[in-house]
Amino acid sequence: MSRTRTVLVCQHKTCPKQGAAMVTQAFRTQAPEDVQVQSVGCLGQCGNGPMVLVLPEKIWYAQVTVRDVPKIVEQHLQGGKPVTQKLYSKFHPHKQSRRIWLIAIGLVLGLLGLLLWLIASQTYYF
Ligand code: FES
Structure with missing residues (x-):
């Protein structure tokens, strides 16, 4: 067909x-x-x-x-x-913006991991 x-x-x-x-x-x-x-x-x-x-x-x-x-x-x-x-970016987001989102998510997860590590070790720096 x-x-x-x-x-x-x-x-x-x-x-x-x-x-x-x-x-x-x-x-x-x-x-x-x-x-x-x-x-x-x-x-x-x-x-x-x-x-x-x-x-x-x-x-x-x-x-x-x-x-x-x-x-x-x-x-x-x-x-x-x-x-x-x-390509119309509204319906086809460029790879560049996807990459920025992945970096942002990675940073947030990294900070979250650091925070959990600080809490787990009961060592507070702030
Ligand atoms: S006038 Fe072309 S999309 Fe509406």
Whole structure:
């Protein structure tokens, strides 16, 4: 069973002001034949556009320009690897922010361990 890939480009209020029509046209001329390109209503992320949603994998791109389209077509639609620089951070948090969260959790756990050690040893320094 093959699932047709679809590129949705918002054409509602703010996205057209940010170039959504030209982005749509660029996808229509550059996307592989087996990819459908559709203009759609608001994708609910106004102000971050032009918003592009690739289905069925639910990959969101934000602030897409005509210059971004060839890379998205080549790397994602043909190569299967999303373009991380253009991913919408609300739905695809960057690895950098994940790393910061892991460091923060590590620090909290380290401090908690130190506190437990101080309590267990009944040695108070504060
Ligand atoms: S106007 Fe494009 S996401 Fe709402």
